[in-house]
Amino acid sequence: MKNLFLSLIILTTVLSCNKAEVSPDQNKMTLAQINNLAGEYIFEGYAVSKTPGSSKMTLTIKKNSDEEWNFSGQSYVNEYGGTYRFDQAAGSIVFKELTTTLIAAVDNSRNLAEQEYYGNFRKIKKFKLEGSTLKLFDSEPASEIMIFRKK
Numbered sequence: 440m441k442n443l444f445l446s447l448i449i450l451t452t453v454l455s456c457n458k459a460e461v462s463p464d465q466n467k468m469t470l471a472q473i474n475n476l477a478g479e480y481i482f483e484g485y486a487v488s489k490t491p492g493s494s495k496m497t498l499t500i501k502k503n504s505d506e507e508w509n510f511s512g513q514s515y516v517n518e519y520g521g522t523y524r525f526d527q528a529a530g531s532i533v534f535k536e537l538t539t540t541l542i543a544a545v546d547n548s549r550n551l552a553e554q555e556y557y558g559n560f561r562k563i564k565k566f567k568l569e570g571s572t573l574k575l576f577d578s579e580p581a582s583e584i585m586i587f588r589k590k
Contacts, residue, residue: 473525473532476500476508476566480573480587485559487583490552498573498587507535515553516544519560531564559583 479499484492498512503522511520517540526533537560544550562577563585571589 472568473508474502475568476573477502479590480512481590482512482556483586483588485583485585486574486581488555488559490555492586496556497590514539514556515549517542517553519557532566534561534563537561556585559585 477500479497481494482492482496482498484490493515496513496515498510501509503509507522507524509520509522512518519537519539521534521537523532523534525531537557539557544553559577560575562583563575564578565576565581567574567576573587573589575585575587577583577585
């Protein structure tokens with residue numbers, strides 16, 4: 440009986456290690472918070488995925504209007520860009536488009552890493568800016584978090 444109980448505790452501990460960090464505050468984001476995102480960032484990696492980040496991977500965010508922002512950057516292989524808007528009612532980010540150049544890497548692992556990057560990028564709903572660290576969350580609670588550092 441003791442062994443069963445001990446095994447359950449160990450299993451629970453191991454399984455909880457694979458979960459993403461705590462999601463951003465349950466409160467809705469505000470327009471003022473969104474306006475603080477403008478700047479240039481470097482991708483440091485994910486909270487869950489083992490796919491590494493790189494100092495060559497970038498994200499630049501620029502305000503286009505009161506309701507829309509442009510973003511662009513360099514991924515594992517290709518350049519990308521697009522627009523997103525802030526849904527005030529939901530308090531979340533809504534991506535309108537994501538376009539990329541269409542270069543393939545010789546090393547297929549880079550192509551797969553890039554597909555993961557774009558797939559996670561398209562799911563972003565919330566963010567948290569902590570000093571020079573930008574965390575992009577795919578949902579609430581988050582199943583993945585993309586982590587960037589301001590240049």
